[in-house]
Amino acid sequence: MHIPDGYLSPSTCAALYAFATAGWYSSLRRIKRVWATRTVPLISVFAAFSFVIMMFNIPLPGGTSGHAVGVAVAAIALGPWGSILAISVALAIQALFFGDGGITTLGANCFNMAIIGSFAAWGIYQLLAANSRLGSRRRAAAAAVAGYVSINAAALATALEFGIQPTLFRDATGAPLYAPYPLHIAIPAMMIGHLTIAGLAEAAISAGMVSYLQRTDLDLLRGGNSSIPEAPPTVNPAGRWEGRLWLATVLLMLLTPLGILAAGTAWGEWSVKDLPKAQGSMPVSGISPQHASVPSGLQKLSTVWTAPFPGYAPGFVKHPAVGYLLSAMFAVGLLLLASRLTRMVRKRWRERELRS
Amino acid sequence: MSRGFIEATLRGFTSAVSQALLSESAACQPGLLQTLDPRVRVLGLLTLVAAVVLSPRITVIAALFLIAVLLAAASRVKIALLAKRLWLIIFGFSGLIALPAVFLTPGQPVFNLPWLPLSISAQGLRVAALLILRVQTAATLTTVLALSTPWTHILKALRSLHLPAEAVTMLAMTQRYIFLLIETAGQMFESRESRTVGVLSGREQRRMTARTAGVLLTKSIELSHEVYLAMLSRGFRGEVPLLQDFHIRTRDYLGLMVLVLVAALAVWIGR
Numbered sequence: 161m162h163i164p165d166g167y168l169s170p171s172t173c174a175a176l177y178a179f180a181t182a183g184w185y186s187s188l189r190r191i192k193r194v195w196a197t198r199t200v201p202l203i204s205v206f207a208a209f210s211f212v213i214m215m216f217n218i219p220l221p222g223g224t225s226g227h228a229v230g231v232a233v234a235a236i237a238l239g240p241w242g243s244i245l246a247i248s249v250a251l252a253i254q255a256l257f258f259g260d261g262g263i264t265t266l267g268a269n270c271f272n273m274a275i276i277g278s279f280a281a282w283g284i285y286q287l288l289a290a291n292s293r294l295g296s297r298r299r300a301a302a303a304a305v306a307g308y309v310s311i312n313a314a315a316l317a318t319a320l321e322f323g324i325q326p327t328l329f330r331d332a333t334g335a336p337l338y339a340p341y342p343l344h345i346a347i348p349a350m351m352i353g354h355l356t357i358a359g360l361a362e363a364a365i366s367a368g369m370v371s372y373l374q375r376t377d378l379d380l381l382r383g384g385n386s387s388i389p390e391a392p393p394t395v396n397p398a399g400r401w402e403g404r405l406w407l408a409t410v411l412l413m414l415l416t417p418l419g420i421l422a423a424g425t426a427w428g429e430w431s432v433k434d435l436p437k438a439q440g441s442m443p444v445s446g447i448s449p450q451h452a453s454v455p456s457g458l459q460k461l462s463t464v465w466t467a468p469f470p471g472y473a474p475g476f477v478k479h480p481a482v483g484y485l486l487s488a489m490f491a492v493g494l495l496l497l498a499s500r501l502t503r504m505v506r507k508r509w510r511e512r513e514l515r516s
Numbered sequence: 517m518s519r520g521f522i523e524a525t526l527r528g529f530t531s532a533v534s535q536a537l538l539s540e541s542a543a544c545q546p547g548l549l550q551t552l553d554p555r556v557r558v559l560g561l562l563t564l565v566a567a568v569v570l571s572p573r574i575t576v577i578a579a580l581f582l583i584a585v586l587l588a589a590a591s592r593v594k595i596a597l598l599a600k601r602l603w604l605i606i607f608g609f610s611g612l613i614a615l616p617a618v619f620l621t622p623g624q625p626v627f628n629l630p631w632l633p634l635s636i637s638a639q640g641l642r643v644a645a646l647l648i649l650r651v652q653t654a655a656t657l658t659t660v661l662a663l664s665t666p667w668t669h670i671l672k673a674l675r676s677l678h679l680p681a682e683a684v685t686m687l688a689m690t691q692r693y694i695f696l697l698i699e700t701a702g703q704m705f706e707s708r709e710s711r712t713v714g715v716l717s718g719r720e721q722r723r724m725t726a727r728t729a730g731v732l733l734t735k736s737i738e739l740s741h742e743v744y745l746a747m748l749s750r751g752f753r754g755e756v757p758l759l760q761d762f763h764i765r766t767r768d769y770l771g772l773m774v775l776v777l778v779a780a781l782a783v784w785i786g787r
Binding site for chain 2: 205230338372376
């Protein structure tokens with residue numbers, strides 16, 4: 161799953177480096193809050209451990225063997241933030257010194273395996289293990305599912321990154337410039353290997369390690385050992401929810417350029433220009449295509465308001481993906497501004513009421 | 517498969533260690549890149565990698581590949597080694613990935629396969645060649661950097677290029693402990709293999725691998741405590757000062773200028 165240099169376009173690499181940098185920054189801040197000066201040695205040694213685990217050949221049913229990333233084990237032992245850092249450092253060493261994965265694609269590899277993988281593994285493990293005893297079998301099963309899902313989530317993200325390349329980056333003749341396969345080929349090609357061999361390898365090592373630790377070192381399954389606090393610092397639930405909402409909003413915003421991939425215009429959202437075409441392909445209200453024309457009312461009203469970003473792209477932006485992102489950022493910014501203003505006005509009113 | 521997975525893992529360990537030893541010994545050879553400041557090497561070669569990814573023209577990327585090979589030869593990196601350890605593997609891996617594109621990319625057919633309703637298109641050939649050549653060139657440049665510069669110098673250079681000190685320290689410490697953990701894991705596998713008679717069942721094999729990984733995890737955590745205590749006893753207070761003993765000279769400025777100019781030229785021609 162280590163993407164080499166040359167498979168992703170420079171703009172994809174830059175965007176994924178930006179996401180990964182945000183992940184590294186916030187992980188480092190959170191980890192330092194819990195482990196303070198222990199952070200550097202702990203993450204370093206754990207990254208070395210992750211690197212070595214990636215080299216283990218894991219025997220699988222049917223006589224084959226596969227390699228694992230060990231992301232679920234890292235997420236269970238260190239929590240998602242520590243796991244992001246440890247796996248990222250291991251991936252950086254692989255790319256810099258062993259030529260495994262590219263330098264320009266390091267951000268993408270860290271985003272897929274370290275960030276998506278860690279969160280998927282940690283989320284699934286927490287959900288399935290819930291409040292079960294540390295020594296219960298349920299935890300080993302939860303680790304297996306966490307390992308399997310996390311590696312497949314990372315593979316899916318990789319496939320999506322590959323799959324959008326031929327749609328977005330072509331030369332003058334229309335030939336793809338980077339990874340050449342569209343989503344409908346990239347997704348199955350990537351997922352078959354991961355849903356079978358790689359997923360099983362990850363599930364086997366995660367479950368095996370958790371059941372081994374249950375017999376030998378229960379403390380590690382608490383997400384730390386004697387030196388690490390038993391539970392992460394308490395965050396007020398409202399704050400945590402707000403944090404999650406922010407994360408979801410940012411993720412959704414970043415996914416907006418996927419809209420470009422959908423062909424045609426959404427039903428019922430035709431512009432005056434599109435309407436005759438839409439009527440031609442699909443009879444609207446029984447009007448035959450020969451008589452298709454724009455109703456005069458619609459024609460008149462269409463000029464009343466002109467959007468500042470027609471077609472989700474301000475006039476000066478040439479690339480549609482950038483236009484989509486800018487529009488999403490602008491819209492979220494407007495909504496935030498509106499909500500801040502409303503909150504301010506409400507606060508003022510309440511203060512005035514209290515005074516009176 | 518009886519204990520083949522142990523041997524395969526041990527082979528992986530040995531090849532990683534030998535690769536590291538090889539790059540350390542190659543980095544000490546007197547060569548063109550070795551005479552330049554490590555910061556210039558890191559910045560210059562990474563700029564060339566960026567130019568390879570940015571350029572959409574096969575001819576430009578082929579020229580950059582040639583430059584990478586010339587740089588390797590001038591820096592005493594053995595071309596036969598590059599061919600065997602890098603080019604052949606990439607050609608096999610990326611070639612396999614690019615092969616279907618030769619048939620699937622729509623375009624002018626240049627060759628029709630006998631008995632099969634498939635034809636090779638000119639565009640398909642170009643797409644496959646572009647992908648393989650780009651991956652080869654970028655990987656060659658990165659390998660030349662790794663083979664001409666000791667790891668510690670690459671990390672120090674990254675620090676002087678404003679990568680945060682904590683990140684550089686983590687990379688340096690990880691790199692150091694990888695070899696210790698590889699040795700520990702290798703010894704565990706070897707001792708287990710020497711005690712094993714007969715064929716292990718699949719389940720037993722998996723349990724054995726997971727147990728080894730579990731022991732390695734416990735040992736790693738213990739090691740991190742010991743390292744932390746050792747750091748504390750040497751006056752560590754959370755800040756990581758790194759020594760900076762690189763000196764940039766006129767030839768380094770010249771070297772950097774040449775490498776960056778080549779990259780800029782490649783991007784400009786490939787527009």
